[in-house]
Amino acid sequence: MTNLPRRDFIKQTGLLTGGLWLPGALADALGAPAPMRKIKLGVIGCGDRGTGLLKILQDLPDQFEVVAVCDELPFRLQNALKSAGHAKTYADYHALLDARAVEAVIIAVPLHLHFQVAKDALAAGKQVYLEKTMTYDIPQALELVRLAQQRPAQTLQVGHQYRYSPLYYRVKEMIKQGYLGKVTQIDCRWDRNGSWRRPVPEPGLERKINWRMYREYSGGLAAELLSHQMDFINWAFETHADEVFGTGGIDFYKDGRETYDNVQVMVRYAQEGMVGNFGATCGNARDGYLFKLKGTKGTISLLVDQGMYYPEQETRKQYGTVDGVTGATKITWNKDGGMAITTGAEPLKDGSWYSLRDFHQAIIERKVPDSNVLTGARAACTVHMANQAIYNHTIEKWRPEYNLA
Amino acid sequence: MLHCFLLAIGLGLAAGAPAPRRAYHLSGYAQGTTYAVTYYAADSAVAGADVARQLAEIDASLSLYAPGSLINRFNQAARGVVADRHLRLVVRKALAVYRDTGGRFDATVEPLVQAWGFGPRPVARPPSAAAIAALLPLVGSDKVHLRGDSLVKDVPGVHLDLNGIAQGYTVDVLAALLERHRIRNYLVEVGGEIRVRGRKWPGGAPMRVGVERPDTTDAPPAGLQQVVQLRAGGITTSGNYRKFKRWGPVKSAHLIDPKTGYAFRNELVSATVVARDALTADAYDNALMGMGLADALAFLRRHRHLQAYLLYQRPDGTVADTATRGFQRLIVHP
Known part of the structure; x- marks a missing residue:
């Protein structure tokens, strides 16, 4: 029977009239383009994850411009500049948060720092993409929710990119x-x-x-x-x-x-x-x-x-x-x-690409991202x-x- | 290159009764896709070689991919060719549906299809507006005529592409082959176009045909959208959802509007048509795709011999479906 694989079809439930999310080619071909505005971005933490995201950002040139990078280790900053062109470098993230040119930040620091940096970034009025796991512990998680809810005009997206x-x-x-x-x-x-x-x-x-x-x-x-x-x-x-x-x-x-x-x-x-x-x-x-x-x-x-x-x-x-x-x-x-x-005609990209694209959209359209606080x-x-x-x-x-x- | 498999699945013979019907399966490759034939008979009256012969005959007449085929000779000719039976039958249907649909189905769209890279020859870039404008005068089935045994054209550059209906026709020809051997219970499928008659034996269960769920654009989908039971007739599907070409920002689906030279842009995702035979169904599924939802439904109200199931995209990106009454009656609800 292996020469007749098409006979093993199954009728699925719930498909008869269900709505269907159509990503990729068809939606592209038929949908209206989203409004486009480049967001000026700072990346705090340029270890493996931070530099990984910097590389992905190179594939989103219409959405983001990396204007600042921060790490306390100089060799990491040098390395980050390979993917961040003429971005300004910072050793202290507070200074980056003070920079008015920076509209949004990616926070890719060790876990124990997530809460403090995110809190400071929100207080500085930045849009925030915070790497996962969101916080080190439960009290910090609850507190960050409270802080973010006080600032509904700011996006806080969590980097569960997969x-x-x-x-x-x-x-x-x-x-x-x-x-x-x-x-x-x-x-x-x-x-x-x-x-x-x-x-x-x-x-x-x-x-x-x-x-x-x-x-x-x-x-x-x-x-x-x-x-x-x-x-x-x-x-x-x-x-x-x-x-x-x-x-x-x-x-x-x-x-x-x-x-x-x-x-x-x-x-x-x-x-x-x-x-x-x-x-x-x-x-x-x-x-x-x-x-x-x-x-x-x-x-x-x-x-x-x-x-x-x-x-x-x-x-x-x-x-x-x-x-x-x-x-x-x-x-x-x-x-x-x-x-x-x-899922579509196009080969799948890295999850981070979709995730960062959603971050951009969430900011532009003032919507809550799917991976939120x-x-x-x-x-x-x-x-x-x-x-x-x-x-x-x-x-x-x-x-x-x-x-x- | 043709691989044929013959496989019989039989249950025990019932003592004393007339020879019971068993299922015979034939499958292989044809017309750039695969085919599958299932028939129920007392013996293997039709073999893979019979099917292969029939397929080769059709290819020699209708295939754009077979060098020297009759259709290729017509396309190269300045005036026309003497048509064989296959070409005559398919062109007659193509011209009838062209007139019936106000030109929505047009078998002369081939130069545009080729220019967009969906023809036999690869193309490096999308056609310019000027190139499309230059091709439009060569398009229009009113420039093609069947006269006596000849197929002629008014303009030398006119090309025919019958790929949109050749599979439906092939399904009908294979069904006729089975009928000539007194087989009355069968399902014939070529490249997703189907002709069915009778029931499954032993047991007498009706034949069930799945309608593919078009949630993808170039890879296997996750399931079926609907299952229908059909006693006799043709059922075919046309879709805009799999074949795309992309050159940088320019993207085109493979169904090209013969009037404008660009891909149809409307909300339809796929059209499945049930008709008396697969050739008819196959011609109209293409035409419906070009009409858009409102016109397609209006057209179906005027053409009661056609039943259809349409999938379309709402402005919010979700996909919804609709069907004619007659089609709804065929749907199997689990």
């Missing part, structure tokens, strides 16, 4: 449309086989460069990696973690680090009736990035830029197969019964609960005061 990919929007829509049925389990991993350390030019800079290794500065693997998937689940299911169990250890890289190189978190989503399993290790790269959403009608398996949908056997039986398909062009199916989840706070609360559970061997429970609106 979910900005059209692929992840499509998956959110598919969940809503019932492709998965009732989701009970979600598996998430983000593994690597490597120390997760950056090279340090001189020993005195160890804690500045490898801040991710130290609990004073960092939420470890949970904050840096698993937060993306935690945030996506919150957003896609419009829910939050109710109970968090965690464990972990420094199990392979006994190199003086404090944050664990091997963590596992279980999350109970009581309202949704789901269990989320989140794991990350520095000691195996086989799975790499893994994200599987498992429902009674099907499974979605996601990579950062690719997705597959696998219907359950019962889904096929319930709706039956069809004998032929009419369409403007032919479809092919893969042999293990999966269908690629697709409230969703950012929910993810930050989940991450903090996970780390409490991991390090303190406790079961963490969602509290009513985390319910923000």
Whole structure:
């Protein structure tokens, strides 16, 4: 039967008259262009993430002009200028915030500084793109929400960039449309086989460069990696973690680090009736990035830029197969019964590109970005609960005061 | 290059009864796409080689991709050619639908399609306004005539492109091949255009045809928009949602308006048409795409022999659907 793959079609629920988000080519071809105005941007923090974003910004020349870059390490500033042309350089972010030419800032500093820099940026009247995780802990998250709500004219977007990919929007829509049925389990991993350390030019800079290794500065693997998937689940299911169990250890890289190189978190989503399993290790790269959403009608398996949908056997039986398909062009199916989840004619760009484009739009159109201070706070609360559970061997429970609106 | 597979899926023979009908599947590559034939019969009356012969005959007549084909010779000729049966039948239908749709379906749009890079030859850049203006006088099916056994043109540069309906026609020809072997239960599909008759055996279940969900522009979609049950007839789909060309900021869909020389720009995303045969359905699905939603619905009210399912884009970017009464009756609700 493998020579007749087109016969294995499934009739999906919820598709009959449902609205459909059309990114990419069709929307481009038919939609009106958004108003365009270049935003003058300052980048605070020019480590890996800051310079990564500077490179992406080069692909958004109509949206942003980088006029200022800031880092306390001179070699990083030099490096940043490779992608930032004639931007003015700052060693102290306060001075950058004082610059009137700077309208918006990207904050890509170590986690423990997120809150303070974001707070100062808001106070300076800047539009803010704050890297994830939004804050180091829950009290800071709640306080930043309060501050941002006092300044409704300013945008605060949180850099959970993966979910900005059209692929992840499509998956959110598919969940809503019932492709998965009732989701009970979600598996998430983000593994690597490597120390997760950056090279340090001189020993005195160890804690500045490898801040991710130290609990004073960092939420470890949970904050840096698993937060993306935690945030996506919150957003896609419009829910939050109710109970968090965690464990972990420094199990392979006994190199003086404090944050664990091997963590596992279980999350109970009581309202949704789901269990989320989140794991990350520095000691195996086989799975790499893994994200599987498992429902009674099907499974979605996601990579950062690719997705597959696998219907359950019962889904096929319930709706039956069809004998032929009419369409403007032919479809092919893969042999293990999966269908690629697709989003448009264009190859997918890096999630950060979509994320920064939305930041620009949010500022111009004065709209709340999809990854905003409230969703950012929910993810930050989940991450903090996970780390409490991991390090303190406790079961963490969602509290009513985390319910923000 | 033609690969054929013959696969029989049979259940046990019922003792004493007349030979039971079983499913036979044939599939392979044709006309730059794939085909699939399923028929229910007591034995394998039609084989892959029969289908291949039929497909080769049609290619020799109608394919722009086959050098020396009749249609290519017509396009190169100053005056015309002696037409074979295939070319005559398809051109007659093309001219009838051209007149019936006020020129929305026009098989002479080929020079414009080629200029926009959707023809057999690749192009490096989009056509200039002047190039389009120079091609427009060569476009118009009123410049093509069937006279006796000949197909003639008024202007030497007139070119025909029957790709928009050749697949529908091919489906009909393969259905006729099955009918000649007294097969009355079958589904024939070429490149997403379908002709169906009868039921599935054993069991007698009706044939189900999925309408592709056009949420993508060049890759497989995630599902079906609708499933219909059809006792007999042709069902075909035309869409503007997959084939795009882009040159820097210039972007064009592959359905070109013969009147303006540029891609149709209206809210329609796809048109699926059910008609007596696949050739008719295939000709009108293209025409509907060019009309836009309001005109297409008005046209369908005047053409009761056509049933259609239309997907269109709302101003906010979401996609909605609508269907004629007759089409709604065909839809299977789970």
